[in-house]
Amino acid sequence: MNIILLGPPGGGKGTQAKKIVEKYGIPHIATGDILRDAVAKGTELGKKAKEYMDRGELVPDEIVIGIVEERLKQPDCEKGFLLDGFPRTLKQAEALDDMLKGLNRKIDVTIYIDVPEEEVVRRIANRRSCKRCGAVYHLIYAPPKEPNKCDKCGGELYQRDDDKEETVRQRFKVYMENTAPLIEYYEKKGLLYRVDGTKSIDEVWSQIEDVLKKVAK
Ligand code: AMP
Numbered sequence: 689m690n691i692i693l694l695g696p697p698g699g700g701k702g703t704q705a706k707k708i709v710e711k712y713g714i715p716h717i718a719t720g721d722i723l724r725d726a727v728a729k730g731t732e733l734g735k736k737a738k739e740y741m742d743r744g745e746l747v748p749d750e751i752v753i754g755i756v757e758e759r760l761k762q763p764d765c766e767k768g769f770l771l772d773g774f775p776r777t778l779k780q781a782e783a784l785d786d787m788l789k790g791l792n793r794k795i796d797v798t799i800y801i802d803v804p805e806e807e808v809v810r811r812i813a814n815r816r817s818c819k820r821c822g823a824v825y826h827l828i829y830a831p832p833k834e835p836n837k838c839d840k841c842g843g844e845l846y847q848r849d850d851d852k853e854e855t856v857r858q859r860f861k862v863y864m865e866n867t868a869p870l871i872e873y874y875e876k877k878g879l880l881y882r883v884d885g886t887k888s889i890d891e892v893w894s895q896i897e898d899v900l901k902k903v904a905k
Pocket residue numbers: 697698719720721723740741742744745746747748749752772773774775776780850859
């Protein structure tokens with residue numbers, strides 16, 4: 689199955705993405721993770737992307753489209769894939785359509801996780817990520833077993849630079865301007881399924897499972 693996860697920053701895409709890829713055994717393509725990795729490694733790509741990311745702005749379309757194009761050509765994507773955080777602009781959505789046409793593939797479903805701005809701000813302020821493996825925690829809803837320590841690898845937890853409140857609000861604004869129009873784009877194609885992202889992690893997951901069951905039929 690070829691799946692897109694759409695929704696605001698901090699709306700729970702990453703958390704639900706992990707559950708989807710585990711259940712369906714498909715690769716998780718998260719452009720934010722790929723970019724953060726490049727920043728951490730100090731590659732050319734990372735150097736270019738960092739300034740945009742730190743400001744809560746979008747990295748230019750050409751850069752991100754190139755990354756996804758390369759990734760989708762890898763053989764592990766033949767059995768399906770999950771796109772998380774891409775596309776984020778109309779231009780990226782159109783480029784994705786072209787890429788997939790070239791590969792004789794198509795999107796099967798776009799899951800839109802709907803969460804309002806205040807809830808996003810509340811959540812991200814409490815979000816902590818593992819420096820080593822990238823696992824994500826929430827100090828209230830999904831805390832680590834030991835303070836500041838990753839349950840999975842023991843790495844140190846930290847707050848992403850772009851998870852500060854001011855940057856989060858900026859990212860939400862960027863989302864409303866650039867990414868929200870994609871809801872209509874996929875709705876028109878008959879590919880959009882909404883889930884209520886204000887619910888608990890398990891409840892959101894159960895809504896997603898229902899959608900994926902419906903689409904798989
Ligand atoms: P995320 O982890 O998805 O919240 O992404 C973190 C940051 O990476 C975003 O605020 C953007 O600066 C950048 N980024 C990730 N995905 C994209 C994309 N599809 N287009 C442009 N910028 C992106």
